[in-house]
Amino acid sequence: MSAVQDIVTGMGVVEVAARTVVLASADAALRQRLRRSLTGLRWQVREATGGAEAMAQLEASRPEALLVDSWLPDLEVGEFAGQVRRMYPTMEMLRVDGGVDGGARSPRRNELLHALREAQEAPLNDTATWKAAPIVVPRSPGRAPSVVKNFDQEAARRALSVLLGREETSRPESVVGSPLQDEVMLPEMVGASEPMRELTRLIRLVAPRSTTVLIEGETGTGKEVVAQALHRLSERAAKPFTVLNCAAIPEALLEAELFGHARGAFTGAVQSRTGRIEAAHGGTLFLDEIGEMPMALQAKMLRFLECGELQRVGDNETVRVDVRVIAATHQPLQQRSEERTFRLDLYHRLAVFPVEVPALRDRMEDLNLLTEHILEKMGQKMPRKRLSAEAAAKLHEHHWPGNVRELMHVLERGAILSGDRMEVGAEEIRYRRATRE
Known part of the structure; x- marks a missing residue:
């Protein structure tokens, strides 16, 4: 038997690593026993502690089989299994409890089932x-x-x-909204509403990959927080996370800021400078407010995304850079591309994996959790304050056009207005008046 089998699919020939199995389980003891059993049967085992990590292992190794636990700490097992079946229809997939979860039949299925039984029946003698x-x-x-x-x-x-x-x-339930789902929320994502659970699921699913992500959402929803979570959960977490706000830099300087420039490229360029893209080499580049990028610069950005090479302003040489790009916008880029005010090809290149951050008014059940979280953070710099029942009720009456950012400002304003009192009353909850058009 060769080390690699060629399995023909509807999309062509896919190389599958024979006798390689991905083991997806959050249980370290179970993984250890399965690894011992499978290694004895001459299998190569790649371990994953969750569904997102397992997806990355599947993409990297193209294994012959996947063993998945009855629940995962980051993804709902049913949805994970369904996506695996769609992406890898020729791969054997078995559940830890011994069930078959679709896909092709491995010629060594009996070995996998034997390893599963052996791991489950093994006595727990090693308390360490x-x-x-x-x-x-x-x-x-x-x-x-x-x-x-x-x-x-x-x-x-x-x-x-x-x-x-x-x-x-x-036995733990393996459905969205089960008690176990409380364990999967990311620390950056404050809230337990269904929109936030879905956002967390998408983040965990795409984070281990190098796929370009477009984060969409209204101003103040926390798009940069999502970008930071994507970087933290990726294999690039130890590398730089570089941020560039396309709306905060004048158009004349944006190209040099992004791509860098050579000495003498323009007046005042007394020395060469590395751009933000190059500074993020090996890590993640977060382009905030990508909709504000000038049309002329969009073409150059598209070129970089396609080939991974950049050319500094005033320089003839190209530099190859390994960077994952995450972009964010509050503008409807698809509509703007149809109106030809944003390049359609760049939009499609950025929106390989779109993620939408929900507005606060669409997840008002998270308001109390967000309030407590913000007050707790404020308590690190000033005496910790609390809200009166009337103040908390007043927060629920507001529409929150400024989303989480507005909530932070309202609470900070209330804490200041309350003076030396440790409780913020309803009279201290004040909103800015809407500007007249």
Whole structure:
């Protein structure tokens, strides 16, 4: 048997690494036992602690098979499995509980099933394995699972029984909105509403890839926070995260700021300068307010996105740069491209994976969580204040055209107006008057 099998799909020939399996599970002890069993059967095992990481492993290794746990800490298992089936229809996919989850049949399926049974039936004699990572123990419906460290061996046995499905009545649900979903929210994403859960799912799904992302949303919704989360969860997290606000730099200087310039390229260019793109080499470039980029510069940006090469202003040499581009805008770029005020080809190149950040008025159930989060952050620089019941109710009556940014300003203003009092009253919750057109 060769190291690589050629499997013909409807899109052509795809190279599949034989005897390579991706193991997706948040349970470190289970992964260790499966790795031991599969390695003994001469399999190469690539581990992933969640669905997003598993997607990156699938793309990188094109394995023969995928083993996926009954739940994942970042993605809903059903949706993850469905996407895997669409993207890799010729790959064997098995659940940790021994079930078949679609796709082709591996010629070594029996080996995989044997490894799964062996891993599930293995005694837990190594307590150090359980101390290496926290264990998530599902609670009763309606409550978030708790994370318990330094379990004793008996508690570890009980937790493993739940995770492996041996106690069906306590088994965690694998649907959107289940109690386990409370564990998957990113620290940057404050809120538990359905729009925020969907946003978190998309972030985790695309973060491990180098795909260009276009973040859309109204002013003040937190688009840069989303970009930072994408960078933090990517393999480029240790590299630079460079930000350029296209609306904050004069048009005449924007090209040099973005691409850099050579010495003497223009008046005042007394020395060469590295541009923001080159400064982000190996990392992520975040282009905020991309809709403000001049048309002439859009063509040059499109050229860079297509070939990964840039040319500094006043220089004849090209420089190759490895950068992931994330762009953000509050403008309807698709509509602008149809009106020919934004390049259609650049829009399509940026919107490979569009992500929309919901407006605050569309997730008002998150208002209390956001308020507490903002007050907590403000309490790091000034005495921690709280809202009266009347003040909290007044917040829910507002439409929030300025979204989360406006909420931050209203709370800061209220804290100042309350003076030495530790409680912000309804009279201190003041909104700016709308400007007349």
